[in-house]
Amino acid sequence: MHHSLAAATLAGMVLSSTACTAQQGSPQQTVTTTVVTPTSTAEPAPATTTSATAPSAETPQQTQSFTFPDGHISFAYPADWKVRTEQGPYLTEKDKAGSVVAVVADSSGSEVARILSGMYGDGAAGPAKRTVLEHAPVPGITDKAGNPTEFGFGYDVIASSPHYFMDVRLAHEFLPSQDSSGTNQVLLANGVMSASVVFDDEKKPAFATPDAAKAWMATGKFRQLRALLLSLEYK
Numbered sequence: 568m569h570h571s572l573a574a575a576t577l578a579g580m581v582l583s584s585t586a587c588t589a590q591q592g593s594p595q596q597t598v599t600t601t602v603v604t605p606t607s608t609a610e611p612a613p614a615t616t617t618s619a620t621a622p623s624a625e626t627p628q629q630t631q632s633f634t635f636p637d638g639h640i641s642f643a644y645p646a647d648w649k650v651r652t653e654q655g656p657y658l659t660e661k662d663k664a665g666s667v668v669a670v671v672a673d674s675s676g677s678e679v680a681r682i683l684s685g686m687y688g689d690g691a692a693g694p695a696k697r698t699v700l701e702h703a704p705v706p707g708i709t710d711k712a713g714n715p716t717e718f719g720f721g722y723d724v725i726a727s728s729p730h731y732f733m734d735v736r737l738a739h740e741f742l743p744s745q746d747s748s749g750t751n752q753v754l755l756a757n758g759v760m761s762a763s764v765v766f767d768d769e770k771k772p773a774f775a776t777p778d779a780a781k782a783w784m785a786t787g788k789f790r791q792l793r794a795l796l797l798s799l800e801y802k
Contacts, residue, residue: 628645628646628791629645629646630643630644630645630646630794631643631644631645631646631648632644632798633650633669635667635669635684636652636667637665637684637757638802639684639755639756639757639801639802640682640684640755640757640760640799640800640801641799641800641802642669642682642762642795642796642798642799642800643794643795643798644671644791644795645673645674645791647674648671648672648673648674648679648791649671649672649676650669650670650671650672651669651670651672652667652668652669652670653667653668653670654666654667654668655667655668655683655684655685655686656685656686657685657686658686662686665685665686665757665758666683666684666685666686666758667683667684667685668681668682668683668685669681669682669683669684671795673788673791678765679764679765679788679792680762680763680764680765680792680795680796681761681762681763681765682760682761682762682763682799683759683760683761683762684757684758684759684760685758685759685760686758686759692747692748692749692750693725693747693748694725694746694747694748695723695724695725695730695746695747695748696723696724696746697721697722697723697724697745697746697748698721698722698723698724698777699719699720699721699741700720700721700722700777700780700781700784701719701720701721701784701793702717702718702719702720702721702741703717703718703719703793703797704716704717704718704738705717705718705735705796705797705799707798707799707800707801708735708753708755708760708799708800708801709801710737710753710754710755711754711755711756712754714737714738714739715737715738716735716736716737716738716753717735717736717737717738717740717741718733718734718735718793718796718797719732719733719734719735719736719740719741720732720733720780720784720789720793721741722772722777722780723748725748728771728772729772729774729777730748730772731766731772731773731774731780732751732763732764733763733764733766733792733793733796734751734761734762734763734764734796735751735753735760735761735762735763735796735799736749736750736751736753737753751763755801756801757801760799760801762796762799764792764796
């Protein structure tokens, strides 16, 4: 990855950036057994654990947990999915080791989510009309100032085009009064966290209509990704 992360640019948007540092260890994965509920949480301790989690009345599925090298952020994901790490953005060689991206792939090998535990991030924000289709508290993550975070799925209308997102943000970004595209960067004691679902880049927008997005919410993939984001925890 390059020594800087290019900021997305949109007409009328304001560039903002945050810089922090973190310490490196080695990625940990654990295997346990839990049942996938919307509020399941991961074991942050080093290792790959198998757990089971069950949405509604569906058959419980096994999950694993991943912990970042510095031991702070962890999350749970389906046992047949994979997580690999790659270098995150950094400003100096001293900060390089503390910036790590966990790339999550589903059982088919497709990239479905990215979680950054790093030292800084670039982002652009601007006016947007936001529609939130679903949101829920992420109890394991509060920012450095003690503000709560939430998982959310929705879309922003920017320049007449819908831009879908499914990520973790500060809770106030899901209020009806939200009129900015905002950011999914959460400032923690060890640096910046961003956690988001990866939608197919070839589909613009990711869903043909809001009804198609709502229909996707009834699928197992949506529930698995929702559970992953809700399981995020910082220690």
